[in-house]
Each structure stands twice: as structure tokens, then as C-alpha cells.
Amino acid sequence: MPTRPHLIMQRIGIDLGGTKIEGILLGEDSEVVVRRRIPTLQEEGYEAIVGRISGLIRDLQKASTGGCRIGICTPGSISPRSGFLRNSNTVCLNGMPFKDDLEASLGVEVKMENDANCFALAEAHFGAARGFQNVFGVIMGTGVGGGIVLDGKVHQGRLLIGGEWGHSTLHPQGNLCFCGRRGCVETYLSGPALQRRWNELTAERLGLPEIVSRLDSGLATGAARRWKAEFLTNFGLALSNVINILDPDAVVLGGGVSNIRFLYDEGLREVHRNVFSDFADTPILRHQLGDSSGVFGAACLGHGLREEAGQDVSE
Ligand SMILES: [Zn+2]
Numbered sequence: 001m002p003t004r005p006h007l008i009m010q011r012i013g014i015d016l017g018g019t020k021i022e023g024i025l026l027g028e029d030s031e032v033v034v035r036r037r038i039p040t041l042q043e044e045g046y047e048a049i050v051g052r053i054s055g056l057i058r059d060l061q062k063a064s065t066g067g068c069r070i071g072i073c074t075p076g077s078i079s080p081r082s083g084f085l086r087n088s089n090t091v092c093l094n095g096m097p098f099k100d101d102l103e104a105s106l107g108v109e110v111k112m113e114n115d116a117n118c119f120a121l122a123e124a125h126f127g128a129a130r131g132f133q134n135v136f137g138v139i140m141g142t143g144v145g146g147g148i149v150l151d152g153k154v155h156q157g158r159l160l161i162g163g164e165w166g167h168s169t170l171h172p173q174g175n176l177c178f179c180g181r182r183g184c185v186e187t188y189l190s191g192p193a194l195q196r197r198w199n200e201l202t203a204e205r206l207g208l209p210e211i212v213s214r215l216d217s218g219l220a221t222g223a224a225r226r227w228k229a230e231f232l233t234n235f236g237l238a239l240s241n242v243i244n245i246l247d248p249d250a251v252v253l254g255g256g257v258s259n260i261r262f263l264y265d266e267g268l269r270e271v272h273r274n275v276f277s278d279f280a281d282t283p284i285l286r287h288q289l290g291d292s293s294g295v296f297g298a299a300c301l302g303h304g305l306r307e308e309a310g311q312d313v314s315e
Contacts, residue, residue: 010064013299016074025060034063054105071111071301073118073294111301117154118297120147123252127288132250141255144186188234236270254287
């Protein structure tokens with residue numbers, strides 16, 4: 001393979017959250033050059049947020065030594081039909097041409113992806129799934145989402161819903177979901193769903209860490225054992241459905257639910273048991289980047305990281 005000059009650029013990643021906006025400048029070797037955090041101040045409205053993000057990006061550009069590629073991580077997604085942002089928890093951005101306005105303000109192109117895709121990208125490039133070619137990143141937190149990374153890039157899909165396993169149906173007559181349908185994965189595997197189920201079975205209102213320590217303490221009642229068995233069954237079904245279609249090289253888990261240790265042994269076995277293959281060894285890995293996945297994932301968006309073999313970057 002002929003060696004061509006590296007075309008690596010510095011990269012800026014922005015993680016837009018409901019209360020804070022974080023920005024990072026990565027150098028050519030992916031080292032952190034500058035990292036900065038500012039409040040979102042949603043109450044000041046759309047124009048103000050666009051202005052504040054533009055200002056943060058300009059500050060990071062000033063700290064760079066050359067051209068920068070810019071990526072933004074935000075909950076929600078750009079509608080392929082309207083080009084407007086939808087489903088963001090920074091609600092004043094919804095229904096607005098956020099990407100266009102930001103690009104107009106900055107005079108350069110920006111890439112934008114949702115938090116689950118950025119999570120998958122960050123873990124695939126810098127975290128637990130580093131070195132795996134095709135990765136399914138899972139977020140099990142307040143909601144359930146996912147992102148697919150193929151050969152180092154996000155697989156967006158025709159409808160820009162690639163990886164959205166949280167609203168695929170696990171039980172057709174099951175729990176009612178906010179999306180209007182029944183039995184979505186999210187209504188079984190999100191943190192609130194698991195707490196609600198514990199409450200139904202035991203009449204106790206506990207957070208997930210307390211529930212898990214109750215199970216670990218050896219004081220597990222029949223109801224507690226049932227909670228865990230149902231959880232493992234649902235986890236096994238939901239993830240094996242994805243593996244049967246995607247057959248990723250690794251699955252990486254994030255979000256609060258991913259801190260539950262039994263997912264990585266008993267949960268793993270339950271997933272493998274349901275995979276349509278005589279042999280299954282797909283690793284299920286715990287995230288390594290935590291809350292930083294948004295900003296690192298954003299910095300990886302479409303930016304062609306240096307290939308292992310030292311070839312040029314791709315776009
Ligand atoms: Zn749903």
C-alpha cells in the first residue's frame with residue numbers, strides 16, 4: 001500500500017445538553033488541546049443558543065493551528081424530510097433549521113448526530129470497543145437508544161433511524177410507550193421502566209442501585225428474583241434480535257442501566273442463548289468514556305481518523 005501524506009485535521013466536538021454545552025478541540029493525534037464548558041441557558045431562546053455555540057466553536061478554532069472539522073452531538077435528530085431538528089431535549093431547537101443556522105453563522109460545514117450515535121462512535125474510536133470493526137452502541141438510561149458504527153463511521157440509514165432499537169417491539173400486547181405503541185424495548189429496559197416494574201412487584205419505590213444491592217445482598221425475595229429473571233429475559237431477547245440482524249463485532253453498553261454488573265455475565269449468556277447461531281461469542285462491553293462520549297463522539301463525526309496502517313484519512 002503506497003504511503004500518502006496524512007490529511008489529518010484538528011477536530012472540534014460539541015456536546016449540546018439541556019443544561020450545559022461542552023466543547024473540545026482534539027489535536028492531530030487525538031490529544032485533548034482545549035476542553036471548555038458553558039451553560040445552555042435554554043430560557044434565553046433559540047437565537048441565543050445558536051450564538052453561544054458559535055462563540056464556543058470560534059474560541060476553539062482560535063486555539064487550533066489550522067483548519068478544523070466540526071461535529072455536534074445533540075439529543076434528537078435532523079428530519080430527512082424537513083431538515084429541522086426533532087426530539088431534542090433542548091426543546092427550543094425543535095422545529096428549527098439548527099444545522100443550517102449554525103453553518104450560516106460559522107461559514108463552515110458542521111456534522112450533527114444524536115447522542116446514541118456519538119456514544120457508539122466515541123466508544124468505537126476511543127473507548128471499550130476500540131479495535132472492533134463493527135460496533136453496536138447501546139444506551140440504556142432514562143430512555144433506550146442505540147447507534148451503529150460500521151468501519152469507524154456511523155450508519156445513519158435511509159430514514160436516519162439506524163440503531164434505534166428502543167422502539168422496536170418486544171411484547172406486542174405489552175407496556176404502553178410514550179411513542180403511542182405497545183411493548184417497546186424502552187418500556188422494559190430503561191431505568192424508569194425497571195424501577196416501575198420493581199414497584200409493581202414489591203410495592204417498594206427504590207432506585208436502580210438500591211434494587212441491585214438488594215439482589216446482591218442475598219436477601220432477594222421471590223418477587224426480586226422474578227424482577228431479575230424478567231429483566232434478563234427481556235435484555236436477552238432485545239439484544240439478540242439486534243445481533244441476529246447486524247452481527248456486530250462488539251456491543252457496548254452505556255447509560256445508568258449499564259452499571260449493573262450481572263448484565264456482563266448472566267445477561268451476556270442470555271443474549272448468546274437467543275442468538276440464531278450454534279456458536280455465539282459477541283462481546284458485551286461496559287462503556288469507558290462515561291459522560292465524555294458525547295463530546296468525543298462529536299469530534300469523530302465524519303472526520304476520517306487516521307487508519308491503523310498509516311494511510312490517509314477517508315471522508
Ligand atoms: Zn415506543
